[in-house]
Amino acid sequence: MNDAMIPPDGDPTHWLFLVAAAILGLGILASFFRLIKGPSLADRVVALDLIGYLVIGVMILLSVVTQRESFLFVPVVAAIILFLGTAAFAIYLERREHT
Amino acid sequence: MSLGINLLLALLWASIIGPFSPANLGVGFVFGYIVLRVVGGRGNRPRYVRQVLATLSLALFTAVEIVLANVRVAYYTVSRLRNLNPAVLTVPLEDNATDTEVTLLAILVTLTPGTLTLDVIGNNEAMLIHFMHVDDRTEAIKEIKDGFERRILEVTR
Amino acid sequence: MNSVIFRSSTIVLLPFMLVLSIVVLLRGHNEPGGGFVGGLLAASGFALHAMAFGHVSARKTLRIDPRVLIGLGLIIATISGLPAAFMGKAYLKGLWVELNAPGFPDPLKVGTPLAFDIGVYLLVLGAAFLMIVTLEEYRHDANTGS
Amino acid sequence: MTASALAILIVTAGLAPVLCRVSRRFGSLVVAAVPLGLGLWFASAAGDALTGTGIVQTWAWLPDLGLNLAFKVDGLSLTFALLICFIGAGVLLYTTSYLADHPRLGYFMSVLTGFMAAMLGLVLADNVILLFVFWELTSITSFLLIGFDYERERARWAATQALLTTGLGGLSLLAGLLLLGIAGGSWTISGLDTQRVLESDLYVAIAVLVMLGSFTKSAIFPFHYWLPNAMEAPSPVSALLHSATMVKAGVYLLARLHPTLGGVPMWDNTLALLGGVTMVAGAYLALRQHQLKKILAYSTVSSLGTLVMFIGLDAAKAAATYLLAHAMFKGCLFLVAGTLTKMSGQKDPEKLGGLMARSPILGIASLLAALSMAGMFPLIGFVSKEVMLKAGIAHPEYSVAATAGITVSAVLTVTAAVIVGVRPFLLRPSTGTDVQWKAAPGWRQLTLPVILAIGGVVAGLAPAAFAKPLITGMVNAIDPAGVPHEIKLDWLKLLYPPTLATYLSLGALALGTVIFLGRSTYRTLTAPADALNAVGPARGYDGALAGITTLASIQTRIVQNGSLQIYVRVMLLTVATLVGLALSRSLDFSAMLELARTVTTFEIMLLLALTAATLSSILQKTALATIACLSGVGFTIAMLFALYGAPDLAMTQFAVETLMLIIFVFVIFHLPKYRDLSRRAFRLLDFGLAGIFGFTIALFVAAVLATGGPPSIADFHAANSLSGGYGRNVVNVILVDFRAIDTLGEIFVIGVAGIGVYTMLRLRAGPAAQASEPSIDSSEPSVGEGTP
Amino acid sequence: MMLTLAASIGLLFAAGAYMLMRRSLVKLVVGLVLLGQAANLLIFVASGPLRGRPPLVEPGEQVPPPPFTDPLASALVLTAIVISFGIASYTIVLIKRAYQDIGTDDLTQYNTTDR
């Protein structure tokens, strides 16, 4: 990591970040598997939802390792907004039944 | 309920906008009030102070339940699938359950692992819940009713 | 959507989202955020309301005609640059005043860029709301009409 | 006087409709009187014009562009100016009677006067661009005149044909004249440096382009086809445009530029050859016709060829004499033909006869003109024919060919003249029945033919009256290099002592008369040659037009084929090709490989996630799943933004993604099934194309990243965000302060998008939609009709 | 360091372009959205962003601690995102209307206005 990766290589939080991010990254990849594979739309929606949560997790993690409090506000907004997308899909699923 | 939301809103405001000062809090309260007035009073009137304790109890119970149940689901997730016995069960609700109560219950049920609210049946008469693993149906239903439902009712009634 | 659970939580969530949106708007100058995200957040709140209670209720809740809100937001944003211009400075030059409000430790800096951001907020709220409500209304009409 | 004369004519053209509306009778007479006055004005200035360099007048107009209002009146332009004004006045007078009851008399008078103004400007102009201006104006006005009977398909077609043909020439003339100006170092014709032009590399181009312009205008082979078709125009138009003036514009130009461009074999030979061919072919074709005006038209074609040929043969005197003679007899005959057709309703001269009794004045005028055309002494026609034959015989190189050509055309012209000008008056109609005859032509229809006929007589009997000065003047203008020419025009001296030319001339008269008498035999004998029409230039015009039209529709079908997919493919390919080519010239792969050396696991994971999201969004089989995957792409990008120090972007991306999702989902009910419509081959093709496109851009990004650049202006924003913008979030300060005007534009975009979505759904065409659509506020109507 | 991101951008562009060339109306919009994302990402990545270095002035400071992600590029991307949002929303509704009124989503049927 040659760019201004904060914290620097020697710092233990560096490894913490790497490990945790890798773990979250696996989760995200797994969710993408489900997103692609389905089989039902609801499955994909759930996978998308989970991706959103994991992205929020990465953001929180980032604010911790980069010592940036201000980053924490992004997940606040993301968390509440993520819900809307899922709700919209749910409405679609529901309406598809009734129309 | 409204007042509670209003206070929460004020808190939210004050915390985020800047220093935690009374003036800031006041401004937040006013904003929150305006917002609540604008979006209309659909919630119930503020009524309760005594339920604070019950609320705390519910919160604590939920927190513990979430952690414990998560561990349980973690186990389900990695265990052999054929050991699982999922079920969709109808859980009857107390008579005259209000929308707020039903919502709260549904949220908490869903939030805790292993259970998922599928639907509310009729006019808040029963709740259809999906269980990841059920050893005994009646036991499972009883757990819901004694655990969350009772505590919620303590808060709301 | 006819779900008790959804509707009840929407009642609680909408005010939160609106306050949050104003918070995002106001702190945007110093922290991540700003009028655009704020407006989107507010519009999302109303979108949620529209999903739960329908477009008629959502329109009643917003009270202001979104089309007018669009115009209003645009006018505020456009006009916010004029004071400086009338003072012989450049259009959109920020003018700031320090307010010593009681109870606040630091003087509050209020300036025309804030007004600009408020204009952005109102516009985005109006436009996004208009889109969603129109779509919902249209869908509703299409379903009931045919 | 030049500019004033032009201005007066233009104003008259503008006022003509008004004058004619005020009083059809007298208003139109006023219009006709104007050119008469101008003609007298020019005549009064003849002394100045014919001496020295003539009258030169210049006003600066657009000097930087080389365009000055430069006019010059010398012998050549004076002759033309007089012809234009006097014949023009007479034609206008004729028109007032010819079209007396026509509802658009004013319009016609206006355009005709406008045409005269353009023609006058053309002959007076001494600036190449100015000359071109008037040149084009003659084309446009004649277009309007030929198409005067616009309700007839044939008239519209002929007008278009004339316009296109002369327009083609006009444009090459423009290029030629501009090149001439560039090569000759002057935009003034009289200021052209002949030496420079002749030595220029551009000479051939200039000569070809100028010839093309002139040939099309003057109906020289192979552009002769439009002139006979232009006979769709009312007779006054034919008389003015197609005999006396417009068609001679090309001849005028060749004559005008002959001093500059002539003397080169390429120029002289081309003019002589094509002129000669036109001369003979025109005369031949005239006798293949059965309509008065068509015969006259082809005979005019022949005459134009004759003139061009003589310019090419360097025989200025012959050209000048014939030009004057032809203007008089042909102008007269066209008007006579027009009157005959109008009064009898008959176009075929063979079906007319015995009209001398009905209208003796017209008959005498017609006879005189026809005899002049035939070359009967002592008329000017005879003089000109003598001069021409002498010039042909005397030519050092092409004596035999030229003399033969002139003689042949002279013979056939005699026949044509008798058919058109003599037969209707002196012989009986071939049908045997009496010709219908509405009324005797009035004085307004008779004035000009009579004057022209008399003019022919006067010019022949007393050349010094006007013919000789004008011809001398013309010759001086066309061939100034030679010593002042001694012009001899005495018909008696031409007749006696007889020369070869005299014998040929008289022989032609005799043979022409014989052919007239045996014209049915002659026609039968020459009929097989009509087969040549199938490959003639007229077919060439039709073929070219059809070809271009076909080409147009083919190219349009290929290019603008209506398939959005193909458009997109072409555009993507173009973008990728052009950008890729530009990029490929400065690629530094080693620097890019440097970038690759430092790839981290984390970035690989990001890449994987983005790849997964991207691929998933194009591979999904349902719309909703695709939308979900699109959101996945959005969320991944949001995470990337957050990771790389752009929390505002992450937040915005999240919000936007979600709102778009909602809109998508709301719309999805009304969207079609998600289908795979393309064939496999196209999918592969597109896959490759998309790959090239994406690869180009990826390469570009990598190249930019590898190269780096100077410090960004963003450093200033960061440094001044707090101190100057009072904000800690530099991005937001940029948005609302440093670059607030961007944001202003951006919010207008959003506002317009909101309104767009709203109106798209609310405002619908058709009453059915209106009925089924309750609205937010029902006061707003739907679009009742379609596009207003 | 950013070669992978450059590759991702290329991939997004390619995907967008591919979808743009389909015959289906819905895919067209998907392509446009993808292209928008790709262009936004391109601006951001090309400006050389730095991980975890937002251009925010910390309390008590006067300037953001260097080095930091280019704030101007972020601002440009933000503007571009918003604009893409507006245009995409409009386009989505447009294809809906087009499908409803024209009655097909097959773009090869959309060929009456050119000839």
Next chain:
Amino acid sequence: MLATLPILVPLTASALCLALWGRVAAQQVVALLTTLSMVINAVILLNAVLTDGLQVAAMGGWAAPYGITLVADPLGAVMVLLTAVCGLAIAIFSLGGVNHARWAHGHAALMLAMLGAISGAFVSGDLFNIYVWFELMLLSSFVLLTLGGERAQLEGAIKYVTLNLLSSMVFLSGVGLVYASVGTLNLADLAIRFDQIDDPKRATALAAPLLVAFAIKAAAFPLFFWLPASYHTPPPAVSALFAGLLTKVGVYTLIRVTTLVFDQERVLIGDSIIIAAGLTMSSGVLGAMSQNDIRRILSFHIVSQIGYMLMGLGIALHVMGDGDPEVIPEIAVLALAGAVFYIVHHIVVKTNLFLIAGAIHAERGTDQLDKLGGMVRTHPYLAALFIFSALSLAGIPVLSGFWAKVVLVRAGLEAGTYGIVAVSLAVSLLTLFSMMKIWTKAFWGTPASDNEPPPGHAPGTAARLGPIVGLACITLGVALAAPWIYDFAVLTAESLLDPTEYIASVLPPIAPAEAQTLSGPTSGNPGGAP
């Protein structure tokens, strides 16, 4: 401040029209007053530019290159004026040519937003800011195009939207790549920094995406598909607005960036533009010849005539690149002046022809040549206005198009680019042909149907004819004032080809040094190089 008004006035008015939603009469008044004041503003601005030099306005008071600077130079100012004039004409025409429902659904606001965006693109001195105005212009045009949504409109809109968005993406990407490479967005600053790029090939590579994107906007071959597919579908007033102005924004930006910024490999760029010009003009005119609908013919002619503008630009660049970089050859000035003259003439005439087509449609209810005829008798004044404009368009002397054509042809001949001259002359003949096709089929001949409405009785005739007469007068003015306009075009071309004054006006002389001292902290290396 003067340079701000062309944007500010229409945009504020647009916002006002939105706030006045539902009050059509009020919106109409706002639209008329606004466009009128835009004309006045533009005249004042142009006068100020000509008398006092370039008008520069630093938005927000932030000096270039840090803030966004609006710059009105002769070209920008005259484009603003033309925009305002077209705007006024179309606003008046809309009173009679746009139905009430469209007015009630935001016609005024959209039109004004579009005018503001177009003006913005003309005065903006910042690459990204131009992108923003492009997008606003584009979206407003989308909405105006589909307002009312008939099948043809929607179908045309799909193509128009898709292809224009594609060009926007290319534009945006180009901006990103340029910014990443040279670290600035201000055009004057870009000019300086591009000169510092040591490898001309790199500079050209960076220019490529932008030039291609602008070529799409300008509807150059083979990127013009969107235009003929859509321009004939909306209401005539909207068509006219598009026809006169939209593509010219693309041409304008091409001229702007090639003269100011991308000056390294001018022969290559110039020759490419010349080739594109030839193909554009011929392809466009052939397209027009194959059409049978007035507005389609006119739409294809837009494409064709873009070729002429590009021709002037290409020749100018070619000549500039060929010679001594320190000397500006007169031929280059002549060529670019020709392009400028052509643009001035084209905007007025083209707008007017579309308005006339609109009037024809309003009177006869069709654009189809086969269904029209005899209008010279039934609508003599319309006929006169049409043939006047058509001949102007075809470049018949002494009308406006002729001067532009002569300048271009002369420049081409002097520059020795005979190929493009030949093509341009041939195309001009075909243009004349296709104009006369409209004339002979719609105005000559006989009415196709017997039950045609009586002439002049379609409502709103006065509102429609007024602006047509006005624009015709301007066309005539352009023709008669040709010397003055030519001088102006030369002045404009000189200012474009020697951007020293532009750069000096925008960037205070100390600016580059100041940038170093002010920068303080260094952001991430924009190039991202290790």
Next chain:
Amino acid sequence: MTLFWDIATVALVLVGSFFATLAGVGIIRMPDLYMRMQSATKAGTLGVACLAAAGAAHFRTSSVLIEVSLVILFLFATAPVASHLIARAAFGAGTPLWDRTTRDHDHGAEPSPTEPGE
């Protein structure tokens, strides 16, 4: 004391990441939609909540505390509702249950044996 908070932070981060990954495993491995939902939503929310708590433990300022509380509150308030909505819709639409699932009553639509088209 700092050490304690650091350890708490690290622990919470690891636990959070663990749960988040568990969600990923669940979403791949579980046999039907409802069970996938259960493991995904819950483990996901808890994982994120743990990470948020780690943030609070790390910064320990009032504003961060509030922000973290808000994240958790919003997550816990919205995630279940979202899950419920999806589940309800899917159940109503007849998204099939795993064949080992037992049911006491049949409410709503009978889950169909085939996957519904989307």
